[in-house]
Amino acid sequence: MASLPGFAEIVHQYQNLVYSVAYHSLGNRAMAEELTQDVFLSLHQNLHQLESLEHVKHWLRRTAAHRCIDEVRRQKFRKGPGLYEVPEPASRDRWQDPLLSRQLEECLASLPATARVVTILRYQEEMEPAEIAESLQLPVATVKSRLHRALGMLRVKMQRKESACQISRPS
Amino acid sequence: MPNIETQLRAALRRKDAPAGLAGRIIAKAEGRRVRPQFAWLAIAAAVLVMAGIGWQYQQERERRLAAENTAQQLEFALRMVAERLTKVERQVRRPETRVIHLQTDRQQENLQ
Numbered sequence: 303m304a305s306l307p308g309f310a311e312i313v314h315q316y317q318n319l320v321y322s323v324a325y326h327s328l329g330n331r332a333m334a335e336e337l338t339q340d341v342f343l344s345l346h347q348n349l350h351q352l353e354s355l356e357h358v359k360h361w362l363r364r365t366a367a368h369r370c371i372d373e374v375r376r377q378k379f380r381k382g383p384g385l386y387e388v389p390e391p392a393s394r395d396r397w398q399d400p401l402l403s404r405q406l407e408e409c410l411a412s413l414p415a416t417a418r419v420v421t422i423l424r425y426q427e428e429m430e431p432a433e434i435a436e437s438l439q440l441p442v443a444t445v446k447s448r449l450h451r452a453l454g455m456l457r458v459k460m461q462r463k464e465s466a467c468q469i470s471r472p473s
Numbered sequence: 474m475p476n477i478e479t480q481l482r483a484a485l486r487r488k489d490a491p492a493g494l495a496g497r498i499i500a501k502a503e504g505r506r507v508r509p510q511f512a513w514l515a516i517a518a519a520v521l522v523m524a525g526i527g528w529q530y531q532q533e534r535e536r537r538l539a540a541e542n543t544a545q546q547l548e549f550a551l552r553m554v555a556e557r558l559t560k561v562e563r564q565v566r567r568p569e570t571r572v573i574h575l576q577t578d579r580q581q582e583n584l585q
Contacts, residue, residue, distance in 0.1 A: 309502060313495045321490035335491060339498050346502040403484040410484075425478065426485040457477050 309349060312358055313342055319359070319427070320366045326422045327370035328377070329411050337373060341366050363427060364437040367419045371438075374415035409459040417452040420445055 306312070320341050324334035344365060345358070352358050410418055416438070423429045423437065431449065435442040 310495070310499050313498050317490040317495050317498070318487050321494065322485075322487040325488050326485055331491065335494060338490065338494065339501065342498045343502055343505065346505065402480060406480055406484040421481065422485055425481040426487060453477055456481070460477065460480075 306349070306352065306355065306358065309346055312345070312349075312355075316359065316362050317342075320362055322426055323363070323366045323419075323422055324370055326407070326410070326426060327374055327419055329407065333373065337366070337369055341369060360437070363423065363429070367423060367437055370419050370422075371415045374418060405460060405463050406456070409456050409463070412459065413452050413455060416440075417448045417455075420448050421452045421456075424449055 307315075317338065321334055321338045324337040324341075325331065328334050328337065341362060345352075345362060348361070349358075352361055410421065413421065420434055420438070423434045424431070429437070431445045432442050434440075435445040438445070
């Protein structure tokens with residue numbers, strides 16, 4: 303069994319993974335950063351229980367996903383700036399349509415907590431439904447149905463947004 | 474318009490963590506590692522403070538009990554004195570007693 307790299311190396315290797323899951327779930331840089339710190343500090347306390355780098359990655363995805371779901375649920379009861387209200391100053395990919403991505407992020411933010419995190423794990427982390435089910439301790443069928451429903455909702459919302467844009471556009 | 478799954482993959486690409494985040498996490502984790510020693514010190518100090526408060530409370534309780542006991546004894550003594558005084562007062566006010574006293578006085582004068 304290969305020994306685990308040091309904590310610092312693990313942080314450098316997986317910070318983007320955890321931060322991205324948190325950012326896409328919460329839509330807020332500061333909160334995503336805070337959640338990322340919490341997840342890694344928790345990892346630091348539990349590192350002795352983990353055996354391999356793959357195990358660490360799995361643990362990080364699962365913990366980040368659970369914390370994001372909890373945080374999204376808590377946000378429902380808090381008042382404050384809405385998700386995706388503040389534009390992300392970090393570099394955007396130039397090849398992708400920023401308006402389309404922004405609309406999609408806004409639609410994603412309107413999904414229920416679990417559906418949102420399931421979608422992020424599927425399309426950001428390219429995880430299979432079975433892996434997501436294992437991480438979130440949900441039946442595979444539930445993950446599939448939530449994913450299917452989330453895609454349907456996103457499709458409808460995006461179509462509505464597009465038709466609204468077409469109507470508002472001057473002929 | 475591209476398919477929703479393609480759009481999602483593009484929109485949900487991994488983002489770079491803010492600069493310095495890893496450093497802050499590592500520094501916090503290092504800071505936490507030192508904590509257990511201080512935690513023991515804090516626990517020991519808390520136990521000492523609690524023991525001190527408990528000892529002071531016990532002393533105060535004993536003092537209060539002693540004071541209550543003394544007060545009860547004093548009250549009992551005062552009640553006894555009051556009862557005696559009432560008895561004596563009753564005897565003094567009785568006419569026969571006065572006569573008896575007078576007779577006694579006269580007998581004493583005769584004797585002298």
